[in-house]
Amino acid sequence: MCRIGAIKSTDYVHPSKALLLMRSQQKGHDNSGFAMVMQDLGGRFADYKDLPILSMACTDKGMATAEDILHKEGFVRVMQWSPEINFRDELNIEPMPNYVFQVFQYPRSFKYAPQEEKEELLVDMRLKLRNVLEENDDGYVYSFWPDVITLKEIGDPQDIGTYFGLWKEDRDFTAKVITAQCRQNTNYDIVRYAAHPFFLQGYTALANGENTFYEKNKNFQNGLYKGYIGFESDSQCFLYTLHYIHKILKWPLEYYKHAITPLPFEEMAKREDGEALKFIRSSLSNLEINGPNTIIGVLPDGTLFNTCDAKKLRPTVIGRHNGTVVMTSEVSGINEVLPGRNWEEDIYTSERETVVITNNLEVQRWQQ
Amino acid sequence: MATMRVNEISRDDLDWQINYSTERCTMCGSCVAACPFEAIEAGMEKRRKVVSDYLTPEPKVEFKAVPVIKQKVDVYKFCRGCGVCERVCPNTAIKPVRNEDSRFTIKYRSILADPYKRGGRANLSTGVRTLDKIRVGRISQMTDPSLDASRHTFDMLAPFGRILPADQIPFVLENGKLKIDSGVLPPMNWIYPVIIGDMSIGALSWRMWEAMAIATAYLNEECGLPVRMCSGEGGVPIRLLKSKFLKYTILQIASGHFGWNRIINTMPYMQELPGGVLIKIGQGAKPGDGGLLQAKKVASHIQEIRGVPKTDLLSPPNHQGLYSIEESVQKMFLTFNSAFKFKVPVAIKVAASSTSVSVYNNLLRDPYNIVGGFFLDGILGGTGAANEVSLDHTGHPIVSKLRDCYLAATHQGKQSQIPLWGAGGLGQTGNLAADAFKMIALGANGVFTGKLMLQLAGCVGNDHGKCNACNTGLCPVGITTQNPTLVKRLDIDRVAENIVNYFLSVDSELKKLLAPIGNSSLPVGRSDCLISEDKAVADRLKIQYAC
Numbered sequence: 049m050c051r052i053g054a055i056k057s058t059d060y061v062h063p064s065k066a067l068l069l070m071r072s073q074q075k076g077h078d079n080s081g082f083a084m085v086m087q088d089l090g091g092r093f094a095d096y097k098d099l100p101i102l103s104m105a106c107t108d109k110g111m112a113t114a115e116d117i118l119h120k121e122g123f124v125r126v127m128q129w130s131p132e133i134n135f136r137d138e139l140n141i142e143p144m145p146n147y148v149f150q151v152f153q154y155p156r157s158f159k160y161a162p163q164e165e166k167e168e169l170l171v172d173m174r175l176k177l178r179n180v181l182e183e184n185d186d187g188y189v190y191s192f193w194p195d196v197i198t199l200k201e202i203g204d205p206q207d208i209g210t211y212f213g214l215w216k217e218d219r220d221f222t223a224k225v226i227t228a229q230c231r232q233n234t235n236y237d238i239v240r241y242a243a244h245p246f247f248l249q250g251y252t253a254l255a256n257g258e259n260t261f262y263e264k265n266k267n268f269q270n271g272l273y274k275g276y277i278g279f280e281s282d283s284q285c286f287l288y289t290l291h292y293i294h295k296i297l298k299w300p301l302e303y304y305k306h307a308i309t310p311l312p313f314e315e316m317a318k319r320e321d322g323e324a325l326k327f328i329r330s331s332l333s334n335l336e337i338n339g340p341n342t343i344i345g346v347l348p349d350g351t352l353f354n355t356c357d358a359k360k361l362r363p364t365v366i367g368r369h370n371g372t373v374v375m376t377s378e379v380s381g382i383n384e385v386l387p388g389r390n391w392e393e394d395i396y397t398s399e400r401e402t403v404v405i406t407n408n409l410e411v412q413r414w415q416q
Numbered sequence: 417m418a419t420m421r422v423n424e425i426s427r428d429d430l431d432w433q434i435n436y437s438t439e440r441c442t443m444c445g446s447c448v449a450a451c452p453f454e455a456i457e458a459g460m461e462k463r464r465k466v467v468s469d470y471l472t473p474e475p476k477v478e479f480k481a482v483p484v485i486k487q488k489v490d491v492y493k494f495c496r497g498c499g500v501c502e503r504v505c506p507n508t509a510i511k512p513v514r515n516e517d518s519r520f521t522i523k524y525r526s527i528l529a530d531p532y533k534r535g536g537r538a539n540l541s542t543g544v545r546t547l548d549k550i551r552v553g554r555i556s557q558m559t560d561p562s563l564d565a566s567r568h569t570f571d572m573l574a575p576f577g578r579i580l581p582a583d584q585i586p587f588v589l590e591n592g593k594l595k596i597d598s599g600v601l602p603p604m605n606w607i608y609p610v611i612i613g614d615m616s617i618g619a620l621s622w623r624m625w626e627a628m629a630i631a632t633a634y635l636n637e638e639c640g641l642p643v644r645m646c647s648g649e650g651g652v653p654i655r656l657l658k659s660k661f662l663k664y665t666i667l668q669i670a671s672g673h674f675g676w677n678r679i680i681n682t683m684p685y686m687q688e689l690p691g692g693v694l695i696k697i698g699q700g701a702k703p704g705d706g707g708l709l710q711a712k713k714v715a716s717h718i719q720e721i722r723g724v725p726k727t728d729l730l731s732p733p734n735h736q737g738l739y740s741i742e743e744s745v746q747k748m749f750l751t752f753n754s755a756f757k758f759k760v761p762v763a764i765k766v767a768a769s770s771t772s773v774s775v776y777n778n779l780l781r782d783p784y785n786i787v788g789g790f791f792l793d794g795i796l797g798g799t800g801a802a803n804e805v806s807l808d809h810t811g812h813p814i815v816s817k818l819r820d821c822y823l824a825a826t827h828q829g830k831q832s833q834i835p836l837w838g839a840g841g842l843g844q845t846g847n848l849a850a851d852a853f854k855m856i857a858l859g860a861n862g863v864f865t866g867k868l869m870l871q872l873a874g875c876v877g878n879d880h881g882k883c884n885a886c887n888t889g890l891c892p893v894g895i896t897t898q899n900p901t902l903v904k905r906l907d908i909d910r911v912a913e914n915i916v917n918y919f920l921s922v923d924s925e926l927k928k929l930l931a932p933i934g935n936s937s938l939p940v941g942r943s944d945c946l947i948s949e950d951k952a953v954a955d956r957l958k959i960q961y962a963c
C-alpha cells in the first residue's frame with residue numbers, strides 16, 4: 049500500500065522534510081517510486097508567483113519539441129532551473145535524461161485575458177505537450193501552473209532523494225505546502241505518470257488505498273472535462289472529482305465528502321439540506337467511492353484537507369507543532385518530522401469527517 | 417374391425433396422458449371436481465374377468481361395468497398436465513404423464529384453423545440462461561477488504577425518476593450551504609431495486625392482485641423495504657386509488673388505455689400520489705403482438721374497472737395513435753406530468769429489441785428531461801395469454817440489450833440520468849437476488865419481476881409446457897382466473913406471506929453478494945466484479961473472461 053504525506057507550514061520547508069516523513073514509513077511501500085508536488089514556492093521561485101512553471105522529465109529531443117510548441121504559442125521563457133544530479137551506479141532509479149522546471153511568461157495576447165482563460169490555456173498546453181511527447185516516449189509533463197513544481201520518478205525513494213540532491217536542506221528550493229508519496233505498485237505497470245500526487249489547475253490529491261469504483265468513476269469523468277485524462281492510477285479519480293465539485297460546479301469543499309461518500313438515505317432525510325443532498329447523491333452516484341481510501345487534497349488557495357472512505361479502512365493521522373501541520377499514513381512519519389509535538393493532540397480523521405487546515409494553520413473538523 | 421380414423425385427434429396426440437389406476441381409485445370424485453379444464457370425466461368401462469369359485473379351477477367369464485375416470489380427447493377440453501388431479505387424489509390413483517410424441521399443437525391448428533394460444537411462457541428452451549453463465553468473480557481481499565454481510569449497513573435503493581446532471585441542479589448558495597432554488601424539478605424517488613412487475617388486474621385474479629398489494633404494503637410498512645408494485649395495464653380498484661397505499665403503486669397506462677377514466681376521475685379523491693407512472697410501449701413476452709385478455713376472463717368487476725363490455729381485450733403492441741417517440745414524449749409525458757403536477761416520476765416500458773438502444777438514446781437526449789425511467793422487458797417475461805408463435809418465436813433476450821443501453825449512456829456520459837430497469841425471466845431458476853445483482857452490475861439501476869410472483873403464489877406451470885393455461889381463465893390454482901370458484905383456491909394471506917418472505921430472503925442474499933465485492937451500496941455498472949467462463953458471453957457483455 050502506498051504511503052502518503054503532506055506538510056503545510058507557515059515557513060518555507062525543504063523537500064528533505066517530506067523524504068524524512070516518508071522514509072520512516074518505508075516498510076509500508078515497495079520502493080518503486082517517489083513523487084511530490086510543491087506549492088506556494090520559496091527560494092529561487094519566490095519572485096515568479098504569478099507565472100506558470102512547467103515541470104517536465106524528458107529527453108533532449110523532448111525538450112526541444114516542448115520548447116518549440118510553447119514558443120509557437122507565444123510563451124516566453126523567463127527562468128529555468130534543473131536540480132543538480134548526483135549520479136551513482138548503485139542508485140536504484142530509472143531516470144530520464146533531463147528534469148526541467150521552466151518559468152514562462154504568458155503569450156502577449158493573453159496579457160489582459162481573464163483568469164479563467166489563462167487557466168484553460170495552461171491545461172490545453174499541458175495536454176498538448178503530453179500528447180506530443182508521449183508518442184515517442186520523449187517526455188512527461190507533470191504540471192504547468194503558477195507557483196507549483198512536480199517531480200515524479202521511478203525507483204527507490206531514498207535513492208531518488210540522493211539522485212536529485214534532496215536530502216540536503218537548502219533555502220533555494222522550498223515551499224509552504226509539500227505533498228509526497230512513496231509508491232507501492234500493485235495494479236499497474238510501473239509508469240511515471242501513475243505516481244501520486246496528481247495535480248490539475250491548482251488542485252492536488254493523493255490517496256492511500258484502492259478505488260473499487262474506479263471503473264464507474266472513470267467512465268463518468270471521461271466526459272466531464274478535457275483535463276480528466278490519463279487514469280494511470282485508480283486514485284486519479286479522486287483528484288478529478290475534487291476538481292469537478294470545487295472548480296467546475298463551484299460547490300463548497302464540504303460537498304466533496306457528500307459526493308464521494310454520501311450519507312445513508314435515512315440520515316440525509318433528517319437534515320435540513322437533505323433535499324440538496326438527495327439530488328447530489330442521485331446525480332453524482334458515479335463519483336462515489338466505496339473502496340478503502342484516505343485522501344489528502346490541496347486547494348488552489350493552499351487549503352489542505354484529509355478525508356476517508358465511509359468505512360474508514362485506511363489510516364491517516366494529523367499532527368501539529370509550531371507553525372507546521374503534517375498529515376500522513378502512519379504516525380511514525382510525524383514522529384520523525386515533529387518530534388516535539390504533543391502527540392495526544394494528533395487527529396485520526398473519522399469516516400464521516402473532513403479535516404481542513406486553513407492558511408493560518410487553523411485546524412477545522414467538519415462532520416458530514 | 418373398426419374403422420380407424422387417422423385424421424381425428426386421439427389420445428396419442430395429446431401433450432399429456434392421464435395415468436389412472438382403477439385398483440387404487442375409490443371414486444371419490446375429487447379429481448373430476450378439481451380439474452378446471454374438464455379434461456377428465458367419470459365414465460363406465462366394460463370389463464371381462466375370468467373367475468373360479470371352486471377349489472379346483474372351474475373358470476367362468478364374468479362381465480362387469482366398472483366406474484372409471486377417463487381422459488377426454490378434445491381440442492377444447494384437453495389435459496394441461498397441471499397435476500391438480502394428482503394433488504387432490506387421496507390414493508395417488510391418477511396423474512398426468514407427459515407424452516413425448518405429442519402432435520397436439522399441429523392437430524389443434526389443423527382442426528380449428530386458428531393459432532394455438534396459451535399462457536405467457538416461452539416453451540422453447542434454449543439451454544442455460546446467459547445470467548447463469550456469469551459469476552461474481554471479484555472477491556475482495558486484503559487490498560479492498562470485503563464487508564461483513566451480517567454486520568455492516570447497506571444502502572440498497574435505486575432511483576425511479578429523471579436524474580439531472582449535477583450542473584443542471586438549480587442550486588443556490590446560502591450561508592455556505594447548497595439549497596435547491598424554487599422551481600419545478602423532475603420528481604425522483606429512491607425505491608427498492610426490485611419492483612413487482614406490471615401484471616394487470618385483468619390478467620390476475622383479484623385475490624392474487626390483492627395479495628401482491630398486501631405484500632407490498634407489508635414490505636414497506638413493517639419490513640422497511642420500499643418495494644413498489646406496478647399495476648399493469650387495466651386499471652386499479654377505486655378502493656386502492658383512494659387509499660394511502662397508493663404511494664406504493666406505480667400506475668401503468670398502456671396502449672389499451674384501460675381503466676384510465678376511473679383513475680382520472682378518482683384523482684380529486686386521492687390521499688396520496690402514486691409511486692410513479694409507467695407508460696407501456698411494448699412488452700417482452702409477446703413483443704409486437706400485444707397483450708390478449710380473452711373474453712372469458714373479462715368478469716364483471718373487470719368490465720367495471722376497465723369500462724368495457726365482455727369481449728376479448730387486446731392491448732395493441734404500441735400506442736397506435738402516436739407516431740414517434742418524440743410524440744409519445746410530448747403527449748403522454750406532459751399529460752401525466754401535468755396531471756400529477758410534476759410530482760410523480762413518469763417512466764416508459766419497452767420491449768427489449770434491436771431498436772431499444774435507439775429509443776433510449778432518443779430519450780436521453782430529450783432536452784426537457786422528463787422521462788423518469790427506461791424499463792426494458794425481455795423475452796422470458798410475461799404472465800398473460802398470447803399466440804404461441806409470438807411467445808416462442810419473437811422477442812429479445814434481456815441481458816445483452818440492457819448492457820447495450822447502459823454502455824450507450826456511458827458512452828455519452830449520461831449514465832443513470834434515465835434509470836435503467838430490466839426484466840424478463842429474472843428469478844426463473846429460483847434465485848432472484850443473484851439475477852438482480854448481475855443485472856445491476858451490468859448497468860441496471862434495478863429490476864422488475866412478475867412471473868416469479870405467480871410461482872410464489874403456487875403456480876403449477878413451468879417452461880416445459882406444463883399448465884400454461886393462463887389464457888383460459890381457468891387457472892387451476894386461482895391465480896390467473898376470474899372464476900369465483902377457482903379464485904377461492906388462492907389463500908390471500910399465504911400468498912402475501914410467501915411474497916414478503918421471498919423479498920426478505922432476496923434482501924439478505926443481495927447483501928451476501930454486495931459484501932464480498934466490498935460494496936455498501938448498489939454496484940450499478942460495476943461489471944468489473946463479474947466474470948464469465950463463456951468467451952462469447954464475456955466478449956459480448958464486455959466483462960472479464962475467466963477459465
Ligand code: SF4
Binds near residue numbers: 495497498
Ligand atoms: S392434470 Fe390437470 S388438466 Fe389434466 S386431468 Fe388432471 S387436473 Fe385436469
Ligand code: SF4
Binds near residue numbers: 884
Ligand atoms: S397455474 Fe395458473 S398461472 Fe400457473 S401456468 Fe397454470 S394457469 Fe397459468
